[in-house]
Amino acid sequence: MTEHTHKQFDTELEKIRTGVLQMGGLVETQVANALEGLKTGNTALLERVIDGDHRINLLEVEIDEECNQIIAKRQPAAVDLRLVMTVIKAIADLERIGDEAKKIAKAGKRLHSGDHTFSMRVDLSHATGLVLDMLRSALDSFARADVSNWTAITKQDEDVDASFKGTMRQLITFMMEDPRTISSSLEVLFIAKAIERIGDHAKNVAEYVVFLVQGRDVRYAKSVAAEAGNTKA
Amino acid sequence: MTEHTHKQFDTELEKIRTGVLQMGGLVETQVANALEGLKTGNTALLERVIDGDHRINLLEVEIDEECNQIIAKRQPAAVDLRLVMTVIKAIADLERIGDEAKKIAKAGKRLHSGDHTFSMRVDLSHATGLVLDMLRSALDSFARADVSNWTAITKQDEDVDASFKGTMRQLITFMMEDPRTISSSLEVLFIAKAIERIGDHAKNVAEYVVFLVQGRDVRYAKSVAAEAGNTKA
Numbered sequence: 001m002t003e004h005t006h007k008q009f010d011t012e013l014e015k016i017r018t019g020v021l022q023m024g025g026l027v028e029t030q031v032a033n034a035l036e037g038l039k040t041g042n043t044a045l046l047e048r049v050i051d052g053d054h055r056i057n058l059l060e061v062e063i064d065e066e067c068n069q070i071i072a073k074r075q076p077a078a079v080d081l082r083l084v085m086t087v088i089k090a091i092a093d094l095e096r097i098g099d100e101a102k103k104i105a106k107a108g109k110r111l112h113s114g115d116h117t118f119s120m121r122v123d124l125s126h127a128t129g130l131v132l133d134m135l136r137s138a139l140d141s142f143a144r145a146d147v148s149n150w151t152a153i154t155k156q157d158e159d160v161d162a163s164f165k166g167t168m169r170q171l172i173t174f175m176m177e178d179p180r181t182i183s184s185s186l187e188v189l190f191i192a193k194a195i196e197r198i199g200d201h202a203k204n205v206a207e208y209v210v211f212l213v214q215g216r217d218v219r220y221a222k223s224v225a226a227e228a229g230n231t232k233a
Numbered sequence: 234m235t236e237h238t239h240k241q242f243d244t245e246l247e248k249i250r251t252g253v254l255q256m257g258g259l260v261e262t263q264v265a266n267a268l269e270g271l272k273t274g275n276t277a278l279l280e281r282v283i284d285g286d287h288r289i290n291l292l293e294v295e296i297d298e299e300c301n302q303i304i305a306k307r308q309p310a311a312v313d314l315r316l317v318m319t320v321i322k323a324i325a326d327l328e329r330i331g332d333e334a335k336k337i338a339k340a341g342k343r344l345h346s347g348d349h350t351f352s353m354r355v356d357l358s359h360a361t362g363l364v365l366d367m368l369r370s371a372l373d374s375f376a377r378a379d380v381s382n383w384t385a386i387t388k389q390d391e392d393v394d395a396s397f398k399g400t401m402r403q404l405i406t407f408m409m410e411d412p413r414t415i416s417s418s419l420e421v422l423f424i425a426k427a428i429e430r431i432g433d434h435a436k437n438v439a440e441y442v443v444f445l446v447q448g449r450d451v452r453y454a455k456s457v458a459a460e461a462g463n464t465k466a
Contacts, residue, residue: 051459053456054453054455054456054459054460055456055460057452057453057456058453058456058457058460060452060453061450061452061453064450065450068314068315068318071304071308071309071314072308072309072310072311072314075304075305075308076304076305077305078305081301081304081305082301085301085321088318088321089325092322092325168419172415172416172419175408175412175415176412176413176415179408179409179412180409182405182408182409182415183405186401186405186422189419217294217297217298219290219293219294220287220290220291220293220294222287223286223287223288223290223291224291226284226287227287227288227291
């Protein structure tokens with residue numbers, strides 16, 4: 001590689017890296033706005049989230065294409081290749097977080113469209129705070145190529161799952177006490193589920209960063225252990 | 234490239250291609266078994282699905298690693314590169330279909346664990362038949378690098394979505410009529426949702442095949458149209 005080509009290559013890698021962070025920032029705003037609009041009944045904000053989703057979709061396609069170009073032209077190896085692969089996977093998860101934000105916004109619009117004021121009755125702020133924090137941490141890990149957040153993120157993911165189960169139990173109680181709340185409770189249940197899935201995707205992004213930094217695939221550690229157990233048996 | 238290297242390259246490409254089909258076959262069996270176990274209350278079959286999921290996870294990691302090796306060593310271009318990228322994305326969706334099968338199996342176990350026989354009350358066989366067919370079609374499109382199934386798959390995906398909405402309405406009615414069924418109805422609702430998501434993932438696989446064959450990204454066609462509209466305005 002000539003020095004010129006080398007510089008170009010660096011610029012291209014920097015571009016996809018920045019692309020992930022830009023997309024991540026947008027996605028974070030979408031999630032925060034969806035949850036804010038849901039809480040306050042600000043339907044204009046919810047509309048904005050719904051309309052904003054396609055920008056995220058297009059960013060994914062754009063960055064994806066840039067990654068393909070880099071692979072085709074530059075034959076990246078070692079950490080450069082891991083960066084490209086990390087980017088390709090991270091943007092797919094970010095795009096899906098965007099989808100979940102859109103789902104929350106749509107459900108929020110339906111809930112707030114009735115004649116009387118809708119009250120959430122369950123408190124999603126704990127789970128909400130956790131997944132927004134996980135998303136920020138995961139993007140921060142990526143930006144700094146630093147895996148020190150990893151343990152905290154997996155712990156937060158467990159908290160989010162536990163919080164979802166608690167919300168579900170609460171909603172079941174409400175529905176049993178007053179079956180007229182069943183439809184709206186289901187909307188809230190799917191919102192809680194969307195929040196939980198945002199946590200899963202944020203955790204995925206953090207997993208890719210471990211692969212990027214350490215070159216090892218930490219997904220499915222349990223599967224590896226199970227398979228090792230089978231072989232021994 | 235020497236003829237020898239060329240042959241090795243072809244063998245490697247064939248290996249990841251076959252890997253997808255092998256993984257797809259496993260995933261299809263997992264989904265079919267989960268739904269069969271759910272229907273018949275065969276908890277041993279459901280257990281087998283739950284235990285079998287880690288094999289799918291490991292296959293994903295294995296094929297993913299092979300794809301990385303090919304990119305690092307062979308600098309694939311044009312259709313070869315598109316094949317590698319298609320494989321990387323397709324196995325991620327297949328792995329998630331595996332997760333949904335596992336979720337269905339776990340819910341099935343909970344539903345059938347009670348003292349009296351559990352009856353589904355809603356008929357999921359239409360949606361089930363559709364998603365299994367979509368999955369087979371998508372894998373078949375990939376195997377033959379043929380996009381002629383694409384339109385049918387998108388149509389089936391719409392049917393699956395409509396079917397989910399119908400199931401949800403039915404379940405709401407049951408829950409309102411008899412609030413004691415709320416917990417089990419929610420299990421069934423999440424199963425219906427898992428089936429719907431299997432359809433989404435199968436559609437994703439079919440979308441990647443369009444990219445593989447035609448070199449165009451058909452994801453988010455609506456987003457492209459929306460963005461074009463914004464630019465014009």
